[in-house]
Amino acid sequence: MTLPALLIVDDDPLIRDSLRLILADEFDIHLAEDRPQAIRLLRDMASPPQLALVDLGLPPTPHRPEEGFRLITELLAHSPNIKVITLSGQNEESNARHARTLGAFEFVAKPCGPETLRALLRDALRIQQSEQTELADSKSLFGIIGNSQPIQAMRSQIELYAQTPYPVLIEGESGSGKELVAAALQRLSGKPDASYVILNCAAISPNLLESTLFGHAKGAFTGATNAQSGFFERAENGTLFLDEIGEMPQELQAKLLRVLENGEYQRVGEATTRKSNARIIAATNRDLKLAVRNGAFRNDLFHRLSIFTIQVPPLRNLGEDKLLLLEHFQGFYASQAQRPAFKLDPAALEAWKRYSFPGNTRELRNIVIRLTTKYPGAEVNVRQLESEFDPQPETTGSTQTDPSSEVRQILLQGGFDLDDMLMGYTARYIDTAMELAHGNVSEAAKLLGIARTTLYSRMEAIQKHKAQKVQ
Ligand SMILES: Nc1ncnc2c1ncn2[C@@H]1O[C@H](COP(=O)(O)OP(=O)(O)OP(=O)(O)O)[C@@H](O)[C@H]1O
Structure with missing residues (x-):
């Protein structure tokens, strides 16, 4: 064994x-x-x-x-x-x-x-x-729990993009559910039996990443005793999910771009050109746009990948979904442990609603697991609950920076796009307002000083703008 x-x-x-x-x-x-x-x-x-x-x-x-x-x-x-x-x-x-x-x-x-x-x-x-x-x-249920407006919007996007052959870029903070979104896209792709291959770009040492992706010929490098196919071949005409795409080295980014443009690639150490029909889904918890500005990520690849972008919202923007997720995981882990579920007393429930869950759903889920083990069948009070919370939450979450201090440098670098920048600002204000309003669109619109319908159309415009940039 x-x-x-x-x-x-x-x-x-x-x-x-x-x-x-x-x-x-x-x-x-x-x-x-x-x-x-x-x-x-x-x-x-x-x-x-x-x-x-x-x-x-x-x-x-x-x-x-x-x-x-x-x-x-x-x-x-x-x-x-x-x-x-x-x-x-x-x-x-x-x-x-x-x-x-x-x-x-x-x-x-x-x-x-x-x-x-x-x-x-x-x-x-x-x-x-x-x-x-x-x-x-x-699997059949989609796996994504939540009824808040941002989650509903995300589900519609998944349904919309799932059956197209184009790449999808999934952006979101760590623990917010990007892998779940990728799996949902694949399940709804209309090719349920096609391959689904996942490669975490952060998990492979940079010098092995190319042969892992594209395969290699016999003798291509020390230790390559046999020819080997790569993930593109394994994905066939199914889906290749590239997680942590921001970690991909620059030389490889150029090769990935080529596959996205015309499906062509070569195994390491081989001259024959091969064709891939795999659909690419990529995910990142880094601000890829910032990486483009800093020169760490290729602009052309970013545009190719982000034809369709899905922003997975952070849990703090999802209002009552925190309660749905609590209920779901409470029941699930209690039945797994064959113990009665814990309950939150009214004050603890309020604290649960207030907490920002900087580690997103992964953190929420781990808290439920611990409470299930510690307090089976018991009522958990606010002190017991808060001892599970992070005392220093401000150190996690989004890594975005204020671009205003970089203006001069950005303009001098060339390739600046004012519309793009303004859309970025709009998106950031909308995101923050949604966060403060716990996912309630009317409340967020009030905070932003615009009508609810205007807010919806701004959200749509942001998505369209992203799609147009690549066409
Ligand atoms: N809306 C949701 N409904 C149910 N479970 C969720 C939801 N969002 C996230 N989860 C769960 O939270 C955990 C973390 O999700 P996942 O691994 O997809 O995050 P991620 O965004 O890919 O994180 P990372 O960037 O760290 O890889 C998983 O157990 C996932 O099933």
């Missing part, structure tokens, strides 16, 4: 060795002493580990949590299903809570008894397996 893989990242050799000793009979252990080593290890593994135990204080800043925070984000970018458990000192509760906002499943205070740790890891594994069943079950 294959043991589930567990990545342990801790800079203290004593802790690494003792954890290996304790857990090796039940888990396939992989050890790393810092973030870069962990990422290298991950990239070399044939499939990502199911679990990770991460110390927050890692070199070069072993007394601060930043390196651990960064590793959590990178692990989840590499493998969204991985369950990350953080190890932390007794007095670092607020750091541990912030780690959970970033997507960590749970934290455990050091020193921790072997049985507690085992129980936690088994629990994480069981929940991970149940989530995979949920995903399979929800």
Whole structure:
């Protein structure tokens, strides 16, 4: 029987060795002493580990949590299903809570008894397996929960774009549901049996990305003992989902552009030109436009990819959907754990509605899992609930910057488009108003000082403008 893989990242050799000793009979252990080593290890593994135990204080800043925070984000970018458990000192509760906002499943205070740790890891594994069943079950249902106006608008966009052969770019903050949107696009593509291949561009080391995408000839590089097909070939005439597209190296961006333009590509080390009919869906949590301005992402590729763009709204803009998601996950995880569900008392429910969930639905889901374990069948009060919230939420979320300070530099760079810039501003104000109004369009229109119908038409204009730029 294959043991589930567990990545342990801790800079203290004593802790690494003792954890290996304790857990090796039940888990396939992989050890790393810092973030870069962990990422290298991950990239070399044939499939990502199911679990990770991460110390927050890692070199070069072993007394601060930043390196651990960064590793959590990178692990989840590499493998969204991985369950990350953080190890932390007794007095670092607020750091541990912030780690959970970033997507960590749970934290455990050091020193921790072997049985507690085992129980936690088994629990994480069981929940991970149940989530995979949920995903399979929800296929016909679209999987996307929410009735707010932004989610309804997003569903219509998915339906509209799903059956076209053009690329779709999915933008949104981490944990907001981009992968779910990609899966929905594929399911509604009208080719239910066609291949669906997912490549996370952040998960593959940049020098292997080209051969992973396009394949390689025998002897193309050291270690290429056989010819190998790539993801484009595997996708055939189905869908290729390129997650974290912002991480793609520049040289490869040019090759991807060529496939998007005429379907042509070559395996590494081969002169024969091959044809791809795969439909491309790409996703990013970075501001790609900013990356274009900074020269990190090709402008022409951005325009090709963003023929149809879907903005996945952050959870804080979705008003009552926070309650729908609460209800859904409450029921789901209680039945998985075969325990009665917890309930929020009225004050806790208000706090739930007020909280901004900077880690989006992934954070909400992890909070529900923890409450299910801690308070089966019980009423959760506001103090108990708020101890699950992030005490430093302002450090996550959108990474957009105010462009006004860059005006001179942008104009001098050339290629500036005033309409584009104004649309960007309009979109940002609308987004903020929707956030303040918890997804209520009439309220948002009031804040913006325009009529509700005008707001709808501005939203439409933003989408049209994006589509027109590439035609
Ligand atoms: N509207 C939704 N309804 C139900 N589940 C959702 C919704 N949005 C997100 N989720 C769930 O939240 C979790 C995070 O979603 P997902 O992995 O798609 O996020 P993401 O935007 O791809 O994040 P990242 O950029 O970090 O990869 C998943 O478990 C997903 O199923």
